[in-house]
Amino acid sequence: MSKTYGKLQVLRGVSVELTKGKVISIIGPNGAGKTTMSKCILGMVLPDSGDIKFKGESVLNRHAYRSQIGYMPQIGRYPENMKIRQVIEMVRDIRKNAPIDDELIGLYRLEEMYDKRMGALSGGTKQKVSAALAFLFDPQVLILDEPTAGLDPFAAEILKGKILKEKKKGKLVLITSHVMSEVEEVADEVLCLVDGAIMFYETIADIKNQTQETRLSRAVAKMMNGGTAL
Numbered sequence: 445m446s447k448t449y450g451k452l453q454v455l456r457g458v459s460v461e462l463t464k465g466k467v468i469s470i471i472g473p474n475g476a477g478k479t480t481m482s483k484c485i486l487g488m489v490l491p492d493s494g495d496i497k498f499k500g501e502s503v504l505n506r507h508a509y510r511s512q513i514g515y516m517p518q519i520g521r522y523p524e525n526m527k528i529r530q531v532i533e534m535v536r537d538i539r540k541n542a543p544i545d546d547e548l549i550g551l552y553r554l555e556e557m558y559d560k561r562m563g564a565l566s567g568g569t570k571q572k573v574s575a576a577l578a579f580l581f582d583p584q585v586l587i588l589d590e591p592t593a594g595l596d597p598f599a600a601e602i603l604k605g606k607i608l609k610e611k612k613k614g615k616l617v618l619i620t621s622h623v624m625s626e627v628e629e630v631a632d633e634v635l636c637l638v639d640g641a642i643m644f645y646e647t648i649a650d651i652k653n654q655t656q657e658t659r660l661s662r663a664v665a666k667m668m669n670g671g672t673a674l
């Protein structure tokens with residue numbers, strides 16, 4: 445797919461097949477097009493050309509497939525006056541017959557804060573609500589945009605554990621992240637976008653092998669620098 449905003453070409457013929465049962469990390473410099481790619485998959489942004497297929501069928505101008513995707517945005521925006529309880533109930537109300545996975549609500553002890561208003565939450569607590577909502581309907585695909593940014597280390601561990609648990613059930617998890625140590629912990633494959641094009645899409649083991657580096661951060665830096673160490 446390709447996408448331009450005005451004169452700015454944000455995605456340049458990105459073509460990739462992502463298969464279930466994996467955690468795939470989308471990395472790349474600021475402005476490389478990671479969020480735009482995720483939003484295209486979600487149907488929140490329409491590509492100018494190309495197609496997106498979910499389970500082999502084009503999703504363009506369709507929306508039913510979206511019920512199978514859970515999304516955690518980089519920054520969740522919620523009505524400031526609504527309480528956590530009301531946000532969760534409202535979302536559950538929209539999807540009455542969907543299966544429910546409220547594990548993160550429990551692990552993050554959100555019920556103890558149910559009467560707090562969204563506008564009064566700390567950044568990290570808001571992130572916990574976003575994470576709980578992304579997993580709430582037991583979706584087959586999860587798209588998580590910098591999910592641990594703002595979470596305390598304990599909350600981040602809980603989320604990483606949840607990601608790995610859902611992967612084992614055969615789900616596909618896409619994570620954008622700038623934190624290579626975290627990518628190394630949870631991801632199987634790394635898709636690197638630079639200037640709206642795929643620079644490489646490889647398993648972590650292959651990236652390390654090719655670069656002869658043991659740390660992913662050094663290996664990725666080398667790959668992005670044309671094979672030369674920085």
Ligand SMILES: Nc1ncnc2c1ncn2[C@@H]1O[C@H](COP(=O)(O)OP(=O)(O)OP(=O)(O)O)[C@@H](O)[C@H]1O
Nearest residue numbers: 449450452454472473474475476477478479480481
């Ligand atoms: N709605 C929009 N209108 C105009 N330009 C946009 C819009 N959304 C994104 N862009 C531009 O598209 C480019 C890619 O943005 P995108 O958010 O996809 O990058 P990213 O790789 O996710 O970056 P980051 O690592 O900083 O989160 C940027 O130059 C951004 O300014």
